[in-house]
Amino acid sequence: MITFQIVLLCLAISLAGLLISLFFSLIPGLHIYSILGLVVLLIIERISLEPLLFSALTVSMLIGYCFGSSISAVYFQTPDDSSVFMVFPSQKFMDEGRGYEAVILPGFGTVVGAILSCLLIIFLGDALVRFTDLITEHSLWIIATGMVFVWMSEWPKDPARQKTAMKKLGVAWLQLGMGLFVIIAAGILGIIMFFSQVIPVNRSFQGLGAAFVGLFAMPSLIQNVLSSKEEIPKQNFGKTFEGTTGELLQGAAAGVIGGSIGMLIPALTAGVGNSFSRHAVAQAGDRSFMFSQGVSRAIYYLGAVLLLFIPGVTIRRGGAALFITLFYVPKTQGELLIIAATIIIVTIIGWFVFVTLTKGFTKIIHKINTRFISAFGFIFMIGLTYFMLGVEGILIISIATAIGSLPILFNTRRVYCISVITTPIMISMAGLTGVISNFFGLA
Amino acid sequence: MTEESKISSENDQGNLKMDNKTKNDQNHLEMDKMITKSDQTSSINISKSQINKKLHPGFCAKCGSYVGGFPKCHWCHSTMPHAPQLRLGRFLALMITIGGLILMGMYASIEPAPTVNIGALGPTFSNGNLIIEGEITNIDYFEPADRSWKSLRFTVTDSTGSIEVKAYTETINEMIQTQNTPALGEECSVRGSYYIRGEEQYILLDNCDYFITSREISFHLTSDELLNSYALSPNSYLGEWAQINGTITYIGTNGYYFDLDNSIRIYFPEYARAFSSDSTFTYIEGDVVSIEGIIHEYDNKPELHLARTGDINYISHGGESI
Numbered sequence: 058m059i060t061f062q063i064v065l066l067c068l069a070i071s072l073a074g075l076l077i078s079l080f081f082s083l084i085p086g087l088h089i090y091s092i093l094g095l096v097v098l099l100i101i102e103r104i105s106l107e108p109l110l111f112s113a114l115t116v117s118m119l120i121g122y123c124f125g126s127s128i129s130a131v132y133f134q135t136p137d138d139s140s141v142f143m144v145f146p147s148q149k150f151m152d153e154g155r156g157y158e159a160v161i162l163p164g165f166g167t168v169v170g171a172i173l174s175c176l177l178i179i180f181l182g183d184a185l186v187r188f189t190d191l192i193t194e195h196s197l198w199i200i201a202t203g204m205v206f207v208w209m210s211e212w213p214k215d216p217a218r219q220k221t222a223m224k225k226l227g228v229a230w231l232q233l234g235m236g237l238f239v240i241i242a243a244g245i246l247g248i249i250m251f252f253s254q255v256i257p258v259n260r261s262f263q264g265l266g267a268a269f270v271g272l273f274a275m276p277s278l279i280q281n282v283l284s285s286k287e288e289i290p291k292q293n294f295g296k297t298f299e300g301t302t303g304e305l306l307q308g309a310a311a312g313v314i315g316g317s318i319g320m321l322i323p324a325l326t327a328g329v330g331n332s333f334s335r336h337a338v339a340q341a342g343d344r345s346f347m348f349s350q351g352v353s354r355a356i357y358y359l360g361a362v363l364l365l366f367i368p369g370v371t372i373r374r375g376g377a378a379l380f381i382t383l384f385y386v387p388k389t390q391g392e393l394l395i396i397a398a399t400i401i402i403v404t405i406i407g408w409f410v411f412v413t414l415t416k417g418f419t420k421i422i423h424k425i426n427t428r429f430i431s432a433f434g435f436i437f438m439i440g441l442t443y444f445m446l447g448v449e450g451i452l453i454i455s456i457a458t459a460i461g462s463l464p465i466l467f468n469t470r471r472v473y474c475i476s477v478i479t480t481p482i483m484i485s486m487a488g489l490t491g492v493i494s495n496f497f498g499l500a
Numbered sequence: 501m502t503e504e505s506k507i508s509s510e511n512d513q514g515n516l517k518m519d520n521k522t523k524n525d526q527n528h529l530e531m532d533k534m535i536t537k538s539d540q541t542s543s544i545n546i547s548k549s550q551i552n553k554k555l556h557p558g559f560c561a562k563c564g565s566y567v568g569g570f571p572k573c574h575w576c577h578s579t580m581p582h583a584p585q586l587r588l589g590r591f592l593a594l595m596i597t598i599g600g601l602i603l604m605g606m607y608a609s610i611e612p613a614p615t616v617n618i619g620a621l622g623p624t625f626s627n628g629n630l631i632i633e634g635e636i637t638n639i640d641y642f643e644p645a646d647r648s649w650k651s652l653r654f655t656v657t658d659s660t661g662s663i664e665v666k667a668y669t670e671t672i673n674e675m676i677q678t679q680n681t682p683a684l685g686e687e688c689s690v691r692g693s694y695y696i697r698g699e700e701q702y703i704l705l706d707n708c709d710y711f712i713t714s715r716e717i718s719f720h721l722t723s724d725e726l727l728n729s730y731a732l733s734p735n736s737y738l739g740e741w742a743q744i745n746g747t748i749t750y751i752g753t754n755g756y757y758f759d760l761d762n763s764i765r766i767y768f769p770e771y772a773r774a775f776s777s778d779s780t781f782t783y784i785e786g787d788v789v790s791i792e793g794i795i796h797e798y799d800n801k802p803e804l805h806l807a808r809t810g811d812i813n814y815i816s817h818g819g820e821s822i
Contacts (some may be wrong), residue, residue, distance in 0.1 A: 101623055218574045242597050249604055253612035254629040259620075261628030261694070371697060383623040386698035452607075456600035462593040466586065468569050488670050491707045498609035500709065 082125025166351020271457025312352020
């Protein structure tokens with residue numbers, strides 16, 4: 058039963074969750090699902106927590122992660138699957154001393170995205186449920202189309218100045234071919250992980266954590282440690298930054314579309330959704346792009362959790378919703394409204410904390426040796442993976458890091474690594490689990 | 501924002517803005533200065549590595565163009581300083597990817613899914629691939645009138661606990677086609693994914709090959725032998741599998757039950773009928789058959805419950821059709 062005391066406790070625990078996740082999100086390479094996994098273990102093994110309070114804690118940690126990881130993605134260059142596109146323009150901004158702007162824009166996008174996700178679920182929940190039912194049996198071809206689009210929309214980066222036509226073709230297809238190789242390699246990794254049990258079975262709830270960290274975060278950490286990049290120039294910040302209404306609207310539209318694709322369609326994350334949405338709204342300009350990244354991440358992470366709270370249905374999308382259903386399945390409209398209110402309040406408070414943190418980092422980032430930060434993040438992630446998943450986790454993270462390094466080394470897209478989820482899910486939807494398992498000797 | 505501060509902000513923005521083309525120009529200027537200085541003071545030798553240190557990483561030392569993460573300059577085709585490391589990195593990443601996936605596949609194929617006691621399952625096992633073993637203690641099957649989809653749930657019980665196993669349309673169709681369907685009282689091994697949704701926990705069976713049953717036939721009797729032995733010691737027979745030979749002497753309405761030798765009733769449970777690929781009962785009175793089933797009791801007499809149509813085997817045909 059929901060009482061006033063529980064509502065107050067929700068707010069209190071949310072604020073604690075916001076601050077904890079803001080702090081941990083600054084560690085480069087750390088994904089919030091890794092920290093949530095630790096929290097779940099604590100709750101199961103040591104402390105007991107009312108399920109609604111755990112839900113409030115989860116959403117607040119997601120909000121803190123959306124804010125905090127903007128700082129680490131820009132200043133420490135360690136994006137996750139949903140922010141992987143953000144790195145490129147933010148690098149340019151950093152070189153120009155506009156790192157503050159590069160961090161604040163996605164952070165502001167997080168605020169807009171969080172509010173929009175609450176409004177979407179509360180007022181359009183029924184329509185979203187009907188839409189989800191409609192697309193469920195079409196998910197196979199939707200996901201397949203998404204992956205094909207992401208691959209086919211890549212353009213060779215080499216300017217084709219080789220002497221012969223064959224060499225030009227070869228260099229162009231080296232990049233595109235390696236992109237396809239990354240899709241296949243990540244897909245095989247996903248097949249082995251989904252159709253067999255490599256990690257300890259009593260840690261299965263964190264199954265994909267090691268793979269995701271290896272594919273998206275570790276290559277950036279290694280790159281930061283080993284590269285001979287110059288020192289970060291001094292960053293400037295002001296009380297305002299330039300932007301037109303058109304840029305914000307375009308960014309919001311792209312963010313809503315991209316985040317919604319990640320929220321509603323199984324296996325497709327905000328990263329893939331964003332590659333559609335940018336084309337859909339003919340997005341142009343770095344500011345609009347970075348703002349849209351913040352919007353889409355917030356809608357992807359928070360919207361997926363809020364879908365679970367729609368009364369009468371159980372739509373489970375994303376790792377956070379999976380963690381919540383380990384303890385309970387929400388049933389009432391009251392629970393949905395409490396969580397939505399928690400999101401809005403925590404987002405507003407989080408914005409002010411985030412701005413303060415960003416200003417602090419902006420002042421000192423040119424003095425920080427980001428190599429040490431990245432090295433710390435690398436060691437922390439290895440230690441956390443070993444603690445959660447043992448030697449098998451280290452094996453997975455090593456292979457995933459090698460796969461995730463290929464896009465950086467061959468100048469192809471890092472979002473191809475999402476094939477670790479999309480390929481096994483497509484195979485399962487097509488009813489080919491047995492055939493593929495037999496082929497790989499996993500039957 | 502006031503007009504003055506706007507202009508000031510724009511000026512600041514203008515000062516800060518520097519795109520790659522401008523950077524390239526700047527680098528060319530720097531190079532020209534260095535080369536001019538070198539000409540003027542011939543005692544100063546400036547090596548390429550010194551020039552590289554002056555330029556941003558990723559720029560060509562020879563022509564100053566931006567190259568980025570490529571081993572050779574696109575414009576003047578000179579080898580970039582980072583080319584050896586890049587080639588080594590590419591080689592290592594490829595080798596670790598290919599070798600690692602092969603090793604991981606071999607490791608996974610040793611024990612693709614571990615066997616787990618049902619009582620040990622908990623929230624941290626969620627989404628795990630595992631095997632459970634036990635006795636089938638309950639079966640629940642449903643399909644709508646238009647047979648557009650099917651849902652099967654059966655309970656598996658071992659010494660540590662019970663859990664529900666679920667299967668859906670495609671898997672059920674394969675199970676019926678291969679006559680690999682669950683039967684009450686059978687021992688089974690189920691490999692599937694473990695899911696938790698709040699208080700509900702279940703194993704999802706999505707491949708009929710991952711469902712293996714076994715039964716131990718405790719008695720091989722005729723119908724009269726079973727009737728007489730059961731009367732002496734019913735508890736020794738209840739719940740056990742038996743194989744009975746006899747002649748069909750009576751068939752009930754719709755074929756839901758029939759009698760052997762006027763002494764033992766054979767019952768065809770609803771789920772077993774649903775699992776039949778052909779629900780038509782084709783046996784007639786006078787047929788001599790061999791039947792496997794679990795011994796239950798009905799009206800103080802033993803009754804054999806069938807699991808599937810495959811449990812009835814003809815020995816000889818006989819009698820006339822009705």
